[in-house]
Amino acid sequence: xxxxxxxxxxxxxxxxxxxxxxxxxxxxxxxxxxxxxxxxxxxxxxxxxxxxxxxxxxxxxxxxxxxxxxxxxxxxxxxxxxxxxxxxxxxxxxxxxxxxxxxxxxxxxxxxxxxxxxxxxxxxxxxxxxxxxxxxxxxxxxxxxxxxxxxxxxxxxxxxxxxxxxxxxxxxxxxxxxxxxxxxxxxxxxxxxxxxxxxxxxxxxxxxxxxxxxxxxx
Numbered sequence: 604x605x606x607x608x609x610x611x612x613x614x615x616x617x618x619x620x621x622x623x624x625x626x627x628x629x630x631x632x633x634x635x636x637x638x639x640x641x642x643x644x645x646x647x648x649x650x651x652x653x654x655x656x657x658x659x660x661x662x663x664x665x666x667x668x669x670x671x672x673x674x675x676x677x678x679x680x681x682x683x684x685x686x687x688x689x690x691x692x693x694x695x696x697x698x699x700x701x702x703x704x705x706x707x708x709x710x711x712x713x714x715x716x717x718x719x720x721x722x723x724x725x726x727x728x729x730x731x732x733x734x735x736x737x738x739x740x741x742x743x744x745x746x747x748x749x750x751x752x753x754x755x756x757x758x759x760x761x762x763x764x765x766x767x768x769x770x771x772x773x774x775x776x777x778x779x780x781x782x783x784x785x786x787x788x789x790x791x792x793x794x795x796x797x798x799x800x801x802x803x804x805x806x807x808x809x810x811x812x813x814x815x816x817x818x819x820x821x
Contacts, residue, residue: 661787693773711794713783714748714789716747724809725765730810
């Protein structure tokens with residue numbers, strides 16, 4: 604009888620040990636599954652990485668060429684592509700939007716101070732700008748690619764050193780250049796008074812060419 608009681612006690616103890624081990628193991632696994640995430644991982648999920656613009660510098664084009672994808676047409680019902688609106692700060696820190704110039708022909712010029720053809724066309728752009736200030740329904744609007752080796756200080760210094768007074772906007776993140784698919788500079792988009800893309804010139808644009816466009820878009 605005593606021997607049977609001893610066996611029962613040992614069996615009971617063994618079962619209890621197995622049960623206790625199972626409970627402890629289950630609790631540890633549960634804690635591992637419910638372990639809180641670190642702040643960095645939480646932020647990564649709550650704020651997914653924003654799309655960044657590649658900082659690769661565009662090609663330099665010295666010989667002007669027209670983009671054949673823009674075709675002049677006299678058909679009134681033909682589809683027109685609206686110029687994407689944007690807002691950037693100018694060299695004085697003021698916010699400027701493309702829609703601010705609705706009702707005017709806009710010469711939207713993309714450039715950088717390290718680009719020789721860009722520097723070459725600047726005097727013509729400035730000369731036309733001063734004439735257009737007298738009241739014509741057109742405007743020179745330049746966008747400096749302020750990224751890579753072009754800093755805000757470099758861009759401002761170039762403008763001030765040459766005494767240019769035309770409107771210069773700073774594309775510090777490259778977003779506007781990406782929107783307009785700028786792969787070569789200088790590039791000038793010609794936008795009509797309704798805000799639609801009329802033409803594109805890749806390479807330096809001359810004073811004569813600018814006035815020719817203004818005459819076409821009167």
